[in-house]
Amino acid sequence: MVIYSLLNSTLKVQANRCFLSLFRSKITKNLVRSMSMSNNGPSNKIFNKIDELKPTFIDILAKAVEIPAVSSDESLRPMVVKKAHFLVEQLNELGFHDVQLKELGIQPPPVTNSNLKLPPIVLARYGSDPKKKTVLVYGHYDVQPASLEDGWDSEPFKLTVDESKQVLKARGSSDDTGPLLGWLHVVRAHRDAGIEFPVNLITCFEGMEESGSLGLDNLIAHEAEKYFKGVDTVCISDNYWLGTKKPVLTYGLRGCNYYQIIVEGPAADLHSGMFGGIIAEPMTDLIQIMNSLVDSKGKILIKGIDEMVAPVTEKEMELYEKIEFSLEELQAASGSKTELYKKKEDILMHRWRYPSLSLHGIEGAFSSAGAKTVIPAKVNGKFSIRTVPDMKSEKLTQLVVDHCNSVFKSLNSPNRCKTELIHDGDYWVSDPFNASFSAAAKATKEVYGVEPDYTREGGSIPITLTFEKVLKTSVLLLPMGRGDDGAHSVNEKLDISNYINGIKLMAAYLHNYAESPEN
Numbered sequence: 001m002v003i004y005s006l007l008n009s010t011l012k013v014q015a016n017r018c019f020l021s022l023f024r025s026k027i028t029k030n031l032v033r034s035m036s037m038s039n040n041g042p043s044n045k046i047f048n049k050i051d052e053l054k055p056t057f058i059d060i061l062a063k064a065v066e067i068p069a070v071s072s073d074e075s076l077r078p079m080v081v082k083k084a085h086f087l088v089e090q091l092n093e094l095g096f097h098d099v100q101l102k103e104l105g106i107q108p109p110p111v112t113n114s115n116l117k118l119p120p121i122v123l124a125r126y127g128s129d130p131k132k133k134t135v136l137v138y139g140h141y142d143v144q145p146a147s148l149e150d151g152w153d154s155e156p157f158k159l160t161v162d163e164s165k166q167v168l169k170a171r172g173s174s175d176d177t178g179p180l181l182g183w184l185h186v187v188r189a190h191r192d193a194g195i196e197f198p199v200n201l202i203t204c205f206e207g208m209e210e211s212g213s214l215g216l217d218n219l220i221a222h223e224a225e226k227y228f229k230g231v232d233t234v235c236i237s238d239n240y241w242l243g244t245k246k247p248v249l250t251y252g253l254r255g256c257n258y259y260q261i262i263v264e265g266p267a268a269d270l271h272s273g274m275f276g277g278i279i280a281e282p283m284t285d286l287i288q289i290m291n292s293l294v295d296s297k298g299k300i301l302i303k304g305i306d307e308m309v310a311p312v313t314e315k316e317m318e319l320y321e322k323i324e325f326s327l328e329e330l331q332a333a334s335g336s337k338t339e340l341y342k343k344k345e346d347i348l349m350h351r352w353r354y355p356s357l358s359l360h361g362i363e364g365a366f367s368s369a370g371a372k373t374v375i376p377a378k379v380n381g382k383f384s385i386r387t388v389p390d391m392k393s394e395k396l397t398q399l400v401v402d403h404c405n406s407v408f409k410s411l412n413s414p415n416r417c418k419t420e421l422i423h424d425g426d427y428w429v430s431d432p433f434n435a436s437f438s439a440a441a442k443a444t445k446e447v448y449g450v451e452p453d454y455t456r457e458g459g460s461i462p463i464t465l466t467f468e469k470v471l472k473t474s475v476l477l478l479p480m481g482r483g484d485d486g487a488h489s490v491n492e493k494l495d496i497s498n499y500i501n502g503i504k505l506m507a508a509y510l511h512n513y514a515e516s517p518e519n
């Protein structure tokens with residue numbers, strides 16, 4: 001007992017000493033930084049260089065978007081890997097060091113090819129000066145699928161520079177190839193202008209974000225005390241302004257649980273003239289189940305979900321009042337007047353802080369032009385639920401599976417039905433009052449001349465919470481694109497001004513963060 005308490009107090013003294021010396025070294029580091037960085041903020045010189053490099057930046061984006069790195073299409077996996085190699089070339093050319101492609105192993109089920117390798121994570125460093133702060137920048141080089149038949153006005157994997165609208169159109173231009181390249185462009189601008197880079201930069205670029213960030217959680221845990229040791233903050237540019245005019249800083253995201261319902265019956269697709277009316281059709285069963293998930297007003301019909309959602313507080317209500325929002329801009333972004341709510345508060349709350357369920361598609365169903373009289377033998381219905389505080393993924397999945405099983409049972413069908421989770425990613429809500437957010441707010445003022453709005457977002461970046469928890473750092477979401485960029489939709493674009501000003505914003509943010517007295 002005596003030995004234990006002695007040991008215990010010795011450990012405490014040691015821990016305190018260790019904490020004090022860490023604390024002292026942190027203060028010294030910050031003093032040295034703020035002394036060496038004072039009067040050395042983002043200068044006109046760097047902004048001018050960014051303007052001057054505009055053709056180069058557009059050219060590099062054109063090369064990058066030409067690679068159809070669609071992570072959800074197994075047949076295009078070599079293209080995702082090719083894009084990782086493209087980034088490695090760029091990083092090497094810019095003088096990054098310790099450039100590594102981290103392999104993540106085989107993609108877990110459900111997957112068609114059971115030997116499919118996950119695309120690598122691209123890690124690289126720019127600088128490793130112990131006197132400087134270290135910023136980890138995350139982005140994803142994979143993209144959503146896109147094809148001309150979906151209704152694109154031009155080839156999605158070819159950059160169209162639309163001079164009249166002053167936009168750059170291509171899949172990935174805004175989500176997330178353009179913003180990811182922005183970080184590399186910041187380095188190029190400093191290098192070419194002969195300006196000292198203000199921080200140590202670490203890149204973490206993944207190729208599976210659009211498909212659940214599989215494997216990245218493990219890599220972050222594994223590298224926390226290795227490659228990512230000493231990271232002071234994480235910055236992610238993979239979301240959008242709320243509208244088209246006002247820059248924003250984002251402190252919250254919804255999570256995403258993605259499911260499929262597989263219904264199978266006959267051994268092969270059948271002639272509906274010969275078998276229609278005499279066999280149970282998988283598609284008919286599937287449609288009934290999918291129809292039971294959500295109503296046309298967006299209300300989720302699965303029991304137990306509403307009870308998991310955190311109640312709205314008065315303080316939270318006040319936040320919505322301050323935000324600049326235009327219904328007309330939302331209508332323009334959706335290309336319709338089909339909104340379910342008219343009031344700003346209702347729209348923002350249903351986008352940011354309530355769950356939603358979207359039906360995405362049916363694999364195996366007849367979907368081409370023409371009138372094929374087929375009975376599909378096996379159909380997979382895909383849907384996802386955007387999650388919010390305090391929903392728990394496992395509990396949600398149990399509710400979803402129980403619901404689908406119970407509806408299928410009520411159909412009394414001889415077919416087989418299985419509902420499964422394809423991937424999940426947590427929601428994230430953080431405190432926007434820290435050194436990183438302050439540096440970004442100052443940068444916004446410097447580049448755009450206005451204070452940013454503070455927003456949450458309805459979309460998901462599954463890895464955000466992992467960075468915060470595992471690296472024990474703040475995470476800032478610093479969007480480059482606008483709310484009408486058409487991410488995941490047809491004719492995705494990035495305004496040229498957002499691209500160029502976004503690069504300036506990144507540069508100014510890094511300088512301001514370097515100068516900030518806190519981490």
Ligand SMILES: NCC(=O)N[C@@H](Cc1c[nH]cn1)C(=O)O
Pocket residue numbers: 175176209210211212238239256258425458459460461462487
């Ligand atoms: N720009 C972020 C983004 O588009 N994220 C995706 C992530 C996701 C989750 N499940 C499938 N993809 C999103 O849809 O929000």
Ligand SMILES: [Zn+2]
Pocket residue numbers: 140175176209238239
């Ligand atoms: Zn994205």
Ligand SMILES: [Zn+2]
Pocket residue numbers: 144175210487488
């Ligand atoms: Zn996306």
